[in-house]
Amino acid sequence: MSDRSPLQLYVYAVHEDEELAVLRAISDEDLNLDWGNTEEPEPARLVLGACYGIHKTPLGSSDDLATALQEQAPTVVFKLWQDPHWSGADGHLVAHVPGVGTYETGCTAEGVPHAGVAGLAKQLSAVPAGTSVQDWLAGAGDQVLGVTVLAALEPYEKSRR
Helix, strand or coil, X not given: CCCEEEEEEEEEECCHHHHHHHHHHHHHCCCEEHHHCCCCCCCCCCCCXXXXXXXXXXXXXXXXXXXXXXXXXXXXEEEEXXXXXXXXXXXXXXXXXXXXXXXXXEECCCXXXXXXXXXXXXXXXXXXXXXXXXXXXXXXXXXXXXXXXXXXXXXXXXXXX
């Protein structure tokens, strides 16, 4: 079993004054465009909407990168995930939209979020009788499912396809 797995990052927006901080965070984690599978030199500017990746990085690197991005570039809009390190395990997803929030959860190797069944069941069993789905999704459900952050991230993702 390895203590390393792939990591990928998509930066969708950042204020131009913070672009160098984002590039520095990317460089510190040894991420490259096209996973380093190209002979092209890395661009001097950030490529918004592009995948920056690394094939093997220590587990927990996703936490470090997400923290660095949020601290050093408060305007950055991003989605990153580190793949599961063995079959059956969860990866780690972090999506962040300033002013909206951060969503962190387990995920697949494709960055598809996993809502933990145990956590979801615990949340649902604690919902007071008569609570509407909308009210639950606006509160405790949003923490489990990331509805607000993922909805705010969607226009950025669609505009880069």
